[in-house]
Amino acid sequence: MxxxxxxxxxxxxxxxxxxxxxxxxxxxxxxxxxxxxxxxxxxxxxxxxxxxxxxxxxxxxxxxxxxxxxxxxDEAACRRFYQMHPERFMVGELIEADHILFQVTPSVNLDMLRAHANVVLAELLEDPSRFAEVAREQSNCPSAAVGGSLGQLGRGDTVPEFERAVFALPAGGLLPQLLQTRHGLHIVRVTRRIEGRLLPYExxxxxxxxxxxxxxxxxxxxxxxxxxxxxxxxxxxxxxxxxxxxxxxxxxx
Structure with a gap:
């Protein structure tokens, strides 16, 4: 038409x-x-x-x-934005993170995939030491070969929804719920943090x-x-x- x-x-x-x-x-x-x-x-x-x-x-x-x-x-609006979003003006901030990806594709039943991923997450919350082993078995990401390790990540290195979640975690923290991004469902943890410094407003x-x-x-x-x-x-x-x-x-x- x-x-x-x-x-x-x-x-x-x-x-x-x-x-x-x-x-x-x-x-x-x-x-x-x-x-x-x-x-x-x-x-x-x-x-x-x-x-x-x-x-x-x-x-x-x-x-x-x-x-x-x-x-x-105006100046007031700019200063408010700076004060409300300090994470955007940090330099040198890095994390080391691992993840397990359950990829969402058109042929996948999302409800069944989510249920399975939640079972895996519950098991890891009980025994986080098995993270690398489980990543090798379950993850649909190439990082599975190295136990789910994504190496060092800075701001802007990943999609925004993933970044927000992992940069909010403390070192050694395992996110207690699944993280959904445009790539699928993730189980994520942060193994190390390197704190950055805030650039001056000027x-x-x-x-x-x-x-x-x-x-x-x-x-x-x-x-x-x-x-x-x-x-x-x-x-x-x-x-x-x-x-x-x-x-x-x-x-x-």
């Missing part, structure tokens, strides 16, 4: 060009179509406001600059201001796009609540 936005049908050529940009998405085809819909909506509005739509990037940028302005981050103030301003701009852009989508005539796809903002945010980043 063709997708038509404000009377204009999206072409196969446009989709072929857009699709490679969304290869990592859960549903690349849908995300690509949604991105094209949003682009068409923005270009139509830019044209309606008299902007030169022959330069598509310039027209969209001009439209957003005019209609979706966002405030610059060293990171500019970085914080840039990040907060970008966040504010992103929120303003997403709200504006949602408004335009609500006004547009879109046929051939039903956009889910929140989907346009998510795809637009990902494309803008």
């Amino acid at each position: 063709p997708v038509i936005v404000n009377g204009v049908e999206l072409s196969d050529a446009d989709l072929e060009r857009e699709l490679p940009l969304h290869e990592q998405a859960g549903n690349p085809m849908r995300e690509a179509v949604t991105a094209l819909v949003l682009r068409r909506v923005l270009l139509d509005e830019a044209s309606r406001q008299g902007l030169d739509a022959s330069d598509e990037e310039g027209a969209i940028g001009g439209l957003l600059a005019r209609e979706a302005t966002a405030p610059e981050a 060293h990171v103030a500019g970085q914080i201001a840039s990040a907060l301003t970008a966040m504010s701009r992103d929120i303003a852009w997403r709200q504006y796009v949602k408004l335009l989508v609500g006004r547009a005539r879109i046929q051939g796809i039903d956009l889910e609540d929140g989907e346009p903002e998510r795809v637009f945010s990902g494309s803008a980043a």
